[in-house]
Amino acid sequence: MVRPSIVILLLLAGVAPRAFASTCEATVESNDAMQFTTRSLVVPAGCDRFTVVLRHAGKLPATTMGHNFVLGRTADIAGIVADGMKAGATAGFVKRGDARVIAATPVIGGGATTSVTFATTRLRAGESYTFVCTFPGHAPIMRVRVPRGN
Ligand code: ZN
Numbered sequence: 001m002v003r004p005s006i007v008i009l010l011l012l013a014g015v016a017p018r019a020f021a022s023t024c025e026a027t028v029e030s031n032d033a034m035q036f037t038t039r040s041l042v043v044p045a046g047c048d049r050f051t052v053v054l055r056h057a058g059k060l061p062a063t064t065m066g067h068n069f070v071l072g073r074t075a076d077i078a079g080i081v082a083d084g085m086k087a088g089a090t091a092g093f094v095k096r097g098d099a100r101v102i103a104a105t106p107v108i109g110g111g112a113t114t115s116v117t118f119a120t121t122r123l124r125a126g127e128s129y130t131f132v133c134t135f136p137g138h139a140p141i142m143r144v145r146v147p148r149g150n
Contacts, residue, residue, distance in 0.1 A: 023044070024050045026042065029057055052069055066107040067108060072129065080094075107135060129146045
């Protein structure tokens with residue numbers, strides 16, 4: 001299956017960043033195979049705020065195949081995931097008030113869509129960021145590194 005979202009994101013990054021500077025939004029796709037099918041995320045330099053739309057293209061419920069989108073520095077991800085697990089389902093597997101979390105959506109099930117809008121002021125050039133799903137057992141597979149370009 002072709003993955004159109006990847007193509008679109010790469011276009012944003014490489015070909016016409018200026019033309020798309022006002023597009024401060026990206027969609028991240030996930031599925032019942034415990035995958036983020038979107039493997040890249042680009043935050044254009046001109047965006048003060050950025051919105052990530054998380055879509056779950058599967059059919060399984062949130063209790064068995066729940067996905068969220070949690071963004072943090074790559075160095076912080078292990079701690080974010082461990083504390084999210086302890087926080088449990090009622091907290092959406094994200095520790096309340098976790099300062100390491102840059103952005104997080106609620107957990108959704110198949111067919112659902114959610115989003116989060118966050119300030120980009122914490123994103124630094126040269127730093128490595130990663131987004132994960134913190135649903136128990138998913139983070140080792142559902143993890144995508146996002147280098148901050150410019
Ligand atoms: Zn998940």
